[in-house]
Amino acid sequence: MALTSGTGTLFTVGLGPGDPELMTLKAARIVGSAPVIAYFAKRGRAGHARSIVEGHLRAAVIEERMEYPFTTEVALEDPRYAAEIGTFYEACAARLAARLDAGQDVALLCEGDPFFYGSAMYLFDRLSGEYPSEVVPGVSGMSGCWTQARTPITHGDDVLTVLPGTLDEDALAARLTGCDAAVIMKVGRNLPKIRAALERAGVAGRAIYVERGTMPGERVVKLAELDSAPAPYFSIVLVPGRQRTR
Amino acid sequence: MALTSGTGTLFTVGLGPGDPELMTLKAARIVGSAPVIAYFAKRGRAGHARSIVEGHLRAAVIEERMEYPFTTEVALEDPRYAAEIGTFYEACAARLAARLDAGQDVALLCEGDPFFYGSAMYLFDRLSGEYPSEVVPGVSGMSGCWTQARTPITHGDDVLTVLPGTLDEDALAARLTGCDAAVIMKVGRNLPKIRAALERAGVAGRAIYVERGTMPGERVVKLAELDSAPAPYFSIVLVPGRQRTR
Numbered sequence: 406m407a408l409t410s411g412t413g414t415l416f417t418v419g420l421g422p423g424d425p426e427l428m429t430l431k432a433a434r435i436v437g438s439a440p441v442i443a444y445f446a447k448r449g450r451a452g453h454a455r456s457i458v459e460g461h462l463r464a465a466v467i468e469e470r471m472e473y474p475f476t477t478e479v480a481l482e483d484p485r486y487a488a489e490i491g492t493f494y495e496a497c498a499a500r501l502a503a504r505l506d507a508g509q510d511v512a513l514l515c516e517g518d519p520f521f522y523g524s525a526m527y528l529f530d531r532l533s534g535e536y537p538s539e540v541v542p543g544v545s546g547m548s549g550c551w552t553q554a555r556t557p558i559t560h561g562d563d564v565l566t567v568l569p570g571t572l573d574e575d576a577l578a579a580r581l582t583g584c585d586a587a588v589i590m591k592v593g594r595n596l597p598k599i600r601a602a603l604e605r606a607g608v609a610g611r612a613i614y615v616e617r618g619t620m621p622g623e624r625v626v627k628l629a630e631l632d633s634a635p636a637p638y639f640s641i642v643l644v645p646g647r648q649r650t651r
Numbered sequence: 652m653a654l655t656s657g658t659g660t661l662f663t664v665g666l667g668p669g670d671p672e673l674m675t676l677k678a679a680r681i682v683g684s685a686p687v688i689a690y691f692a693k694r695g696r697a698g699h700a701r702s703i704v705e706g707h708l709r710a711a712v713i714e715e716r717m718e719y720p721f722t723t724e725v726a727l728e729d730p731r732y733a734a735e736i737g738t739f740y741e742a743c744a745a746r747l748a749a750r751l752d753a754g755q756d757v758a759l760l761c762e763g764d765p766f767f768y769g770s771a772m773y774l775f776d777r778l779s780g781e782y783p784s785e786v787v788p789g790v791s792g793m794s795g796c797w798t799q800a801r802t803p804i805t806h807g808d809d810v811l812t813v814l815p816g817t818l819d820e821d822a823l824a825a826r827l828t829g830c831d832a833a834v835i836m837k838v839g840r841n842l843p844k845i846r847a848a849l850e851r852a853g854v855a856g857r858a859i860y861v862e863r864g865t866m867p868g869e870r871v872v873k874l875a876e877l878d879s880a881p882a883p884y885f886s887i888v889l890v891p892g893r894q895r896t897r
Contacts, residue, residue, distance in 0.1 A: 421675065422788070429790060430679060431672040518794045520803040521811075533801070540801065542668070542794040542865075544675060548764045552788040555779070557766040562818055564826060565767075567811040580810060619788075 413441075413505040415536050417513045417529045419543020420457045423620035423639070427544050428457065435541060437461050439512035441504050443469035443497075445524055453639075454514035469504065469511070471497045498531040505536045517546040522569070522590060547588045550618035550641045554625045559586050563646035570595035570642075574602050581606035586646030596636040600628065608644050616640040659687075659751040661782050662758045663775045665765045665789020666703045669866035669885070673790050674703065681787060683707050685758035687750050689715035689743075691770055699885075700760035715750065715757070717743045744777040751782045763792040768815070768836060793834045796864035796887045800871045805832050809892035816841035816888075820848050827852035832892030842882040846874065854890050862886040 416435050421427035428436075436442065436458050446452030452470065474489045504511050515525035519540055532538065547567070551558045559565050563585040568577060570591045581587055581602055589599050592614075603609040612628035617639045628642060662681045667673035674682075682688065682704050692698030698716065720735045750757050761771035765786055778784065793813070797804045805811050809831040814823060816837045827833055827848055835845050838860075849855040858874035863885050874888060 419790075419794075424677070426677040426680070427675050427788065429667065429673045429675055431670070433676060434672070518790070518798075520797050520805075521794065522805050522807075522809075523803075526803045526806065530803075540798045542673065542790045542798040544665075544764070544788045544790055545794065548665075548767065548788040548791065551766050552764075552786045555786065557769075557772045557776075559766075559768050559813075560772065561768075562815040563768075564815070564818070565813040567805070567813070569808040569810070571808045572810070 411508050412536055413508050413510040415501065415505060415511050415513060415529070415532050415538040417515060417519045417525050417538065417540045419515050419518045419523075419541055420454055421544040422517060422546045422549025422618055423453075423457065424549070425457050425460070427549065427619060428461075429541065429543065431541050432543065433461055436512050436514070437463065439463070439466065439510055441467045441469060441509050441511045442514060443471060443501055443504075443511055443528075444514040445471050445473060445497075447473055447475075454516050457516070458514060467504075467509075469500055471500070494527045494531065498528050501528060501532060502535070505532070515543070518543045521545055546618065546639070547590065547641060547643075550615040551588075551643055551645075553618045553623060554613050554615055554643060556613060556643060556645045558588070558643060559646045561647070565646070570599050574598045574605075577602035578605040581608055581644070584608065584644060587644040589642040589644075591638075592636045592640040592642055593638050594635055596640075597633070599642055603628065603642070603644070611644050613643045613645070614640065615643065657754050658782055659754050659756040661747065661751060661775070661778050661784040662756065663761060663765045663771050663784065663786045664758050665761050665763060665769075665787055666700055667790040668763060668792045668795025668864055669699075669703065670795070671703050671706070673795065673865060674707075675787065675789065677787050678789065679707055682758050682760070683709065685709070685712065685756055687713045687715060687755050687757045688760055689717060689747055689750075689757055689774075690760040691717050691719060693719055693721075700762050703762070704760060713750075713755075715746055717746070740773045740777065744774050747774060747778060748781070751778070761789070764789045767791055792864065792885070793836065793887060793889075796861040797834075797889055797891075799864045799869060800859050800861055800889060802859060802889060802891045804834070804889060805892045807893070811892070816845050820844045820851075823848035824851040827854055827890070830854065830890065833890040835888040835890075837884075838882045838886040838888055839884050840881055842886075843879070845888055849874065849888070849890070857890050859889045859891070860886065861889065 444454040515523045519525045566587045614628045616624040690700040761769045812833045860874045862870040
């Protein structure tokens with residue numbers, strides 16, 4: 406478990422917002438040459454990160470599929486979440502450590518940009534002190550969304566505030582009030598609360614909703630025109646900054 | 652000047668933070684097949700965007716080099732800036748319109764992500780109503796910097812605040828006070844003011860300075876250990892959010 410020459414390297418690889426062509430050249434090179442790939446997936450699903458790299462893998466690649474212990478979405482504040490997720494990450498780290506100890510390089514796949522709200526960080530944090538490691542940044546999900554909305558998010562000296570939709574309504578409304586530009590991540594079932602906060606902050610009229618940005622089934626709509634159906638996990642709300650003034 | 656089938660398409664292409672391997676597959680494809688590339692550059696310099704695509708271009712590519720009218724950095728608040736920059740962008744848009752009218756596709760090169768503080772937006776805004784256009788998102792400069800600093804910027808429900816260093820000290824200090832995670836862009840000669848604002852906000856001890864992230868000559872240092880020499884344009888200050896708690 407030391408930094409010896411016989412151990413493999415952990416590559417934590419950002420894959421971008423979903424369109425496989427938005428992978429970087431570096432990500433494609435590393436994913437295409439790694440003897441082992443590792444990725445999170447929900448039970449019964451292929452795994453979103455895994456689907457992005459389809460067609461880029463070595464023929465004999467070994468797959469470490471790491472299945473979340475929850476069958477349905479469990480809220481962050483649920484006590485079961487805190488209890489189970491730490492144990493899960495420890496077990497995943499041990500699986501990857503065994504590969505690295507055997508001298509195999511591991512490409513840990515990550516949607517978007519790994520160091521920006523990425524779950525892969527929880528394995529990077531546990532392993533990077535013990536093994537050689539490298540991180541490859543990716544195009545963030547939010548960049549993919551504002552690009553598909555054809556809406557520059559910031560101009561000039563706009564401030565951008567990025568808010569997880571898991572915050573409570575008061576916190577969201579306080580941060581949105583007087584904002585230049587904002588992005589609300591992790592929308593999902595938080596949509597009604599987010600909508601209320603945007604209205605209280607007086608910025609709901611500027612808000613754009615993007616679902617599955619850069620992916621099949623993509624949808625871009627003004628938030629005001631969106632019905633009240635539950636939003637999927639891959640959804641985001643954009644509040645664009647000031648428009649061009651020069 | 653209408654959306655007819657004979658006109659070329661304007662591709663506004665994000666090239667990532669500086670390392671050419673951090674271009675996306677899509678950017679490399681478009682840049683490699685475009686008959687015309689266009690890019691901003693300072694007088695006497697190759698142009699940073701141009702240097703990223705070296706080795707990816709068609710042999711007979713036509714280059715529309717668009718040279719900023721300023722020989723030295725002019726502050727945004729300087730009256731000369733407002734007067735000259737609008738005229739400059741109009742002239743650039745006219746040059747690209749002539750290419751598009753002639754049926755030539757144009758790849759407008761942009762460092763980082765085009766819709767995130769990118770200058771290319773000022774041409775996109777002028778041309779996208781008149782011509783077929785597509786935007787390709789890129790890895791942002793800030794993603795490149797926090798990756799090279801090996802520092803996750805946000806975990807869990809951290810809020811991220813992105814601030815242009817051109818804001819005044821009071822505004823910077825107000826936004827930084829109580830922040831979870833922050834990124835300060837456009838550091839350059841604003842460094843002394845930014846340092847003062849970070850200290851007033853009580854977050855200077857967490858701040859990391861990154862210069863030329865992902866590029867040759869890269870430098871990553873704790874802000875507290877940085878001397879008072881002027882910072883170059885490609886520099887950024889990171890205030891990482893909370894550390895791992897699970």
